[in-house]
Amino acid sequence: MKRQVPLIITFVVGTILVVSVFFPPVERMGEDFSLFFDIIAVFAFFLGGGNLVRIHGNRLYKQQKDWGFSLVTLLGFFLMLAAGLFKIGNPSGITGDVTATGSLFQTLYYRIFFPLSSTMYALLAFYVASASYRAFRAKNREATILLISAFIILLGRTPLGTYATGWIPESFSLLQIPNLAIWIMSSPNLAGQRAIMIGIALGVISMSLRLILGVERTYLGVDNE
Amino acid sequence: MNNLGLVTSLLIIGVGLVWFLIRSIQGREVERRIIFIFIGLAVAAPILFKISFSEKATPIVKAVYDQIEKLPANSKVLISYDYDPAMAPEVGPMTDAFVRHAMAKGLRVYFMTLWATGQPLIVTAVDEIIKKEFPEKKDGIDYVNLGYKAGGTGVLNVIITDIRKMYLTDVNGVNIDSMEIMHGIRSLRDMNLLVSVGGGLPGVKEWILFAGDPGHIPTAGGCAAVTAPLLYPYYPNQLLGLLGGIKGAAEYESELKKEYPRLINAPQPGIKMMGPQTLAHLIIMAFVVIGNITYFIRKRRS
Numbered sequence: 240m241k242r243q244v245p246l247i248i249t250f251v252v253g254t255i256l257v258v259s260v261f262f263p264p265v266e267r268m269g270e271d272f273s274l275f276f277d278i279i280a281v282f283a284f285f286l287g288g289g290n291l292v293r294i295h296g297n298r299l300y301k302q303q304k305d306w307g308f309s310l311v312t313l314l315g316f317f318l319m320l321a322a323g324l325f326k327i328g329n330p331s332g333i334t335g336d337v338t339a340t341g342s343l344f345q346t347l348y349y350r351i352f353f354p355l356s357s358t359m360y361a362l363l364a365f366y367v368a369s370a371s372y373r374a375f376r377a378k379n380r381e382a383t384i385l386l387i388s389a390f391i392i393l394l395g396r397t398p399l400g401t402y403a404t405g406w407i408p409e410s411f412s413l414l415q416i417p418n419l420a421i422w423i424m425s426s427p428n429l430a431g432q433r434a435i436m437i438g439i440a441l442g443v444i445s446m447s448l449r450l451i452l453g454v455e456r457t458y459l460g461v462d463n464e
Numbered sequence: 465m466n467n468l469g470l471v472t473s474l475l476i477i478g479v480g481l482v483w484f485l486i487r488s489i490q491g492r493e494v495e496r497r498i499i500f501i502f503i504g505l506a507v508a509a510p511i512l513f514k515i516s517f518s519e520k521a522t523p524i525v526k527a528v529y530d531q532i533e534k535l536p537a538n539s540k541v542l543i544s545y546d547y548d549p550a551m552a553p554e555v556g557p558m559t560d561a562f563v564r565h566a567m568a569k570g571l572r573v574y575f576m577t578l579w580a581t582g583q584p585l586i587v588t589a590v591d592e593i594i595k596k597e598f599p600e601k602k603d604g605i606d607y608v609n610l611g612y613k614a615g616g617t618g619v620l621n622v623i624i625t626d627i628r629k630m631y632l633t634d635v636n637g638v639n640i641d642s643m644e645i646m647h648g649i650r651s652l653r654d655m656n657l658l659v660s661v662g663g664g665l666p667g668v669k670e671w672i673l674f675a676g677d678p679g680h681i682p683t684a685g686g687c688a689a690v691t692a693p694l695l696y697p698y699y700p701n702q703l704l705g706l707l708g709g710i711k712g713a714a715e716y717e718s719e720l721k722k723e724y725p726r727l728i729n730a731p732q733p734g735i736k737m738m739g740p741q742t743l744a745h746l747i748i749m750a751f752v753v754i755g756n757i758t759y760f761i762r763k764r765r766s
Binding site for chain 2: 266269270273274276277280281283284331334335336337338339340344345348349352353354356357359360361364365367368369371372373375376377378386389390393394396397398399401417421424425428429432433436
């Protein structure tokens with residue numbers, strides 16, 4: 240019973256969502272199930288928050304390695320939660336938008352969260368440069384083609400590409416670096432991406448069928464039978 | 465003074481690169497921290513000394529610009545802020561440019577986001593762009609902020625047939641039925657254009673798959689540079705145009721600057737950031753060349 244009920248729910252919901260795309264009278268049911276999904280998604284926030292507190296609380300309690308980071312995480316979490324939940328300092332009070340200008344939530348978001356997140360993302364530039372230096376080697380023919388394509392794309396994404404090859408006459412405009420970069424993206428890249436997407440789509444269809452028909456049961460925490 | 469600083473910076477970078485080229489010919493590796501210093505210098509110098517380049521819109525960017533340009537006044541454009549502060553420096557200039565363009569054209573703008581972290585970014589856009597640069601525009605008449613709803617693609621599945629099943633009020637708690645801008649709007653199908661800006665999940669791809677394509681609604685996108693190659697299969701049929709990374713934003717800003725005199729003095733972060741991007745790309749290319757020289761010399765010796 241414990242296993243059969245989730246299997247029945249998966250079968251019914253999966254079948255209706257598939258049928259609703261092709262059979263208009265069932266379309267409304269498909270929308271309703273999407274609404275249920277949104278309600279479930281909201282509960283995921285509680286689960287996520289609870290999990291974060293449990294893991295970092297545990298690390299803090301046991302004073303495991305780097306417990307100081309857990310302390311900062313928990314303090315940040317509860318501070319943002321309090322600021323958002325009680326709308327502290329919100330100009331239009333508890334009924335207004337949580338992100339209203341001047342609220343504590345907005346201040347914390349823009350003074351702490353925004354610069355920290357942007358910094359983390361910006362660090363990528365440094366690691367990309369270091370990784371390119373180490374990994375981009377013309378070891379064989381394929382790697383050399385990849386290297387040349389990367390150079391064209393890198394130059395094509397800057398105005399230097401236009402400055403360097405802008406003199407090439409219009410009849411040979413494909414040889415201008417920005418146009419070459421566009422060609423790489425819209426021809427070889429497109430072909431590769433399409434093949435990957437078709438492969439993924441076929442994989443998703445087969446996995447969905449396995450789930451709907453109850454063949455795939457790992458999501459219930461049990462091995463397939 | 466600016467030129468002196470710039471020349472000095474470029475000289476340091478140039479001499480440094482030549483030095484590392486000589487070392488690479490001797491077969492010696494460059495340490496990771498040295499590369500970091502060079503990237504830091506390459507990014508900082510153009511910002512400090514304000515280097516900027518002129519841009520020309522490529523067809524994929526121009527297609528988005530032209531689509532907004534050909535919409536008559538009071539047409540309905542939905543802009544979705546599907547990103548977070550981490551991505552904001554890269555894709556934020558695109559949403560800013562779209563908002564400025566739509567406002568200058570007299571279009572009606574509907575803001576929303578599928579990312580929880582996107583909502584404060586919409587508030588800032590409204591405060592910093594619309595309220596300051598377009599004070600004549602009214603909330604509820606010319607624009608509305610519908611805010612964030614949880615559920616990702618589920619939200620799109622619902623609002624493609626009925627917006628009110630998801631949104632009963634705007635972010636300030638005002639009933640959307642009392643707003644002039646929402647009159648005649650039942651679902652996404654009543655929009656003239658959908659614009660999604662983002663680089664993660666859900667993002668531009670989900671807008672195409674769950675809203676634009678099934679609803680036959682023109683859809684445009686803006687995304688981080690690394691995401692752009694994944695979206696090319698949808699262009700130009702399901703996706704009418706795409707702004708990829710800072711370059712896309714800079715191209716769009718340059719088009720706006722050309723056509724709209726009132727926006728000449730507006731901030732142009734895309735164009736401003738092309739300087740650091742250009743120099744950083746050159747540094748990366750230089751180090752890849754240096755790395756390959758070291759590799760081949762070592763290979764020959766061994």
